[in-house]
Amino acid sequence: MRQRRQHRTLARLLGSLVLVAAAGLTSIGASAPPSAAGAPRPLGQIVPAPASVTAGGSAYTIGSATVIRVAAGSPETQRIGDYLAAVLRPSTGYALPVTGGAGADGIRLLLGAGDKALGDEGYRLTSSNGAVTVTANQPAGLFHGVQTLRQLLPAAVEKKGKQPGPWKIAGGTITDWPRYAYRGAMLDVSRHFFGVDQVKRYIDQLALYKINTLHLHLSDDQGWRIAVDSWPRLAGYGGQTQVGGGKGGSYTKADYQAIIAYASAHYLRVVPEIDTPGHTNAALASYAELNCNGVAPPLYTGTNVGFSSLCVAKAVTYKFLDDVVREIAAMTPGPYLHIGGDEAHSTPHSDYVAFMDKVQPIVQKYGKTVMAWHEITGATPVQGAIAQYWGTLGNEAQVAAAAKAGTKLVMSPANHAYLDMKYDAKSPLGTSWAGYVDVDKSYAWDPATFVKGVPAGAVLGVEAPIWSETLTNSSQIEYMAFPRLPGIAEIGWSPVSTHDWASYKVRLAQQGPRFTALGINYYRSPVVPWV
Structure with a gap:
């Protein structure tokens, strides 16, 4: 997920499918020219590619x-x-x-x-x-x-x-439906905090490409971003900083409900994530009793991972999580609640398994479906749980075994779908632990076949996460998300038969003027023939 190394430094913060208009089904061509001035755009020249087009x-x-x-x-x-x-x-x-x-x-x-x-x-x-x-x-x-x-x-x-x-x-008919039911984008508001209006702006952009899920990463070592009435210091104290020591911030319950309502009006559900048992320093700093030694650590503004853990043996840990899940579940109309589960390097494996055995039923008690990063497949996922795959190799046997046993997967391979990966060595933002990911590489994968041994029917959908260690404002989010996000949206929506880089890059190039008209700051990748 985030930087997969124990030690890292913060990067510098700097700011076609061309369808021939003819009777019958249109055909796909990579080199057809843009439509003449004043002529309508060919029906299929959109992103994501539609399932069926009849022009005429x-x-x-x-x-x-x-x-x-x-x-x-x-x-x-x-x-x-x-x-x-x-x-x-x-x-x-x-x-x-x-x-x-x-x-x-x-x-x-x-x-x-x-x-x-x-x-x-x-x-x-x-x-x-x-x-x-x-x-x-x-x-x-x-x-x-x-x-x-x-x-x-x-x-x-x-x-x-x-x-x-x-x-x-243009005249004709488009008949269209999605390949996958889950088509998501994740925004990390914990490493750097983004306010309600910034989240709404991102929702506007997601909706244009038929994304239907906004995953909010609401807690991490660097900040707790959602008000919990029964544990007020989580947001009041744990939310006051961020990477680099900025002022941070958090959402009131009214703020969160405003995001929920705006997302719903754009036909996106919200998936809240409270990352556990690791990535919990903000919570541990807020309440000493959550630490095994009873001593609260200082707030953290760096970018290392894997050093924090809730105290698995303490009963107060589960009282804490019961309260947090209860309050967040009550505010969230969607079916999913994400409990993290990644990079728990400071939690012994036996403790991790015991922790997940206790926390998953809490999520179910409050009427939500468990989501977690794919490490949960090393424990015992409850019936109906969803594992979010962020790996890069596609050879994780325990993920395939869990999928065969009934666990559904949301696919987010970091070397294709992580929008915070640098485009190339010159990229001023992002990280590169999963490699450089230009637009063509981001598009070049199939969710159904990426992890060996996973039945195609086990894949619920795709998600494009964006982690914010190096991102501080909407312009920087957009620079990393665009133009890669539309490609992930297409992988989630369009029939696999339409997935072809040569034709996609032409359609993507036509999106450039639309990005500009919408005020979206995007990376003008040299692999795309921009209009």
Whole structure:
């Protein structure tokens, strides 16, 4: 996960799929040129790649008379319509009223697709000269369809001032659904603290690429970031610093609920992580009784790992965790609660196993599914537990054995999916313990086959973590996440048959102007033919 060495230093803090428009299914080509000025973007030239595209017919043009039509009596559909209107109005300059009235024209957002293949997150987008219609079985699918609609329009649609247009959507049909149910991104707010508005900004960016899970790493040696009423010094004392000795910070319960609500409005669930039994210095410094010797260590602002551990033998440890899990579970509507479990180098293996045997039932008691880093497979995962794989080799026999026994996996191989890895030796931010990871390497893996011996059906999905030892602001987060994050999103969403670097890099290059329009600071990798 983080730097996999016992000693490390803090890095310097410095700041295609081209689808041919023709009758029938489109074909993929790596060298097709961008569409001509004023011509609509080919339907499949988006990220993530859609499952099925049938191109043909006349384009739809958004104009001054365009209306956004939503299902009458559906507050969620109304909200999605309002969201789309808020994206389109500033750049187009059009009123784009959102109405529940019936009609065959305009932009139509409809539930009731009646297609089991779409599931809860799939959608169908159909465009012709009279209307563009997005249909889905559930609101989440409708929201994902809206993200596709955004990408089919010129990148300038994302700007906050009026742009000249035209605003055309190519004719045809996209039928789309995700490969995996879990498509996540993790943000480490413990090494450096990021406030509510910074987290919301990241949620906006995740939603564009159909990510549906935000994993928040809320505790570590350097800081405890969530208020717990029954143990107030965790946030009040343990949250007051960060790597390098900055002021740190923590979320009040109202802050956390604001993040939950914003994520939910963007169809992302939040997975809170309280890392245990290691990575716990902030907690140990806050409460002396959590230490085996009863002495609280000083707060920690460095970047070494593996030196801290909760006291496995003390009953107060489990009272502490019961209280923490109870309060966080009560605030978190999603099904998962992550208990960490990685790099517990200071916890003897027998103690680690005993600890996990006691903590996992606490999570279950409060109605949550256990998630943990893949080291939990060296203990005894409870029925239904999910192990998050962060390794680099793919040959971990105990992970494969646990998967065969029923443990589901979320795949985050550090040498492909960790967004804090340096791009190359010149990268001013990040670490390199898992190697240098440029955009092509980040894209070049398959979750179903990465760990030898794991049944394909055991893979629940993918996640792209970003650790913040060297990151202090949103611009730096974006520089490390983009352009790698869209590729991880595609690996999680798109059919494996679409995974081809030669075609993907062309589609990714087309995202460059969109990043710029959205104000996203991104790394202009030389392996991508940027537009």
